[in-house]
Amino acid sequence: MVTGIFGENCAGKSTLADELARRTGAEIVSGRDYLRMARSETEAERIFRAKLADPGASVIYVVSDFDQLALLPDGARRIYVRADLETIKERFKARMRGVLPPPVAAMLEKKHGMFEGERADLVFDGANGDPAAFCDGLERL
Secondary structure (H helix, E strand, C coil): CEEEEECCCCCCHHHHHHHHHHHHCCEEEECCHHHHHCCCHHHHHHHHHHHHHCCCCCEEEEECCHHHHHHCCCCCEEEEEECCHHHHHHHHHHHCCCCCCHHHHHHHHHHCCCCCCCCCCEEEECCCCCHHHHHHHHHHC
């Protein structure tokens, strides 16, 4: 199964992906990591699309750029991870050793909500949700 986990930077996508991968053994591919599959971007994208189209594929694709959603094949499970802006800023600040420069804060503010309204099969609260409990629910589906 192919699962697309998408949302803004620092919303909690990787934490959820790690828990899901731990339970399923699925491979995690984040953002543009698929570019390592070949020397040219075109060839890497072709190989990655073929991998995602394989009926036996067990891949979790973690997406934080809107244009990467187009790589998800029809039938992929789509999980939107959302978090409030203050949580995202605090997490980003922690990644940047405690300092959130004003231009970075402005970029986060501008991008906040960019996935709202995008088709999702499930929504995970990356600020307050429990990844283990969420994955328990997925197993029951």
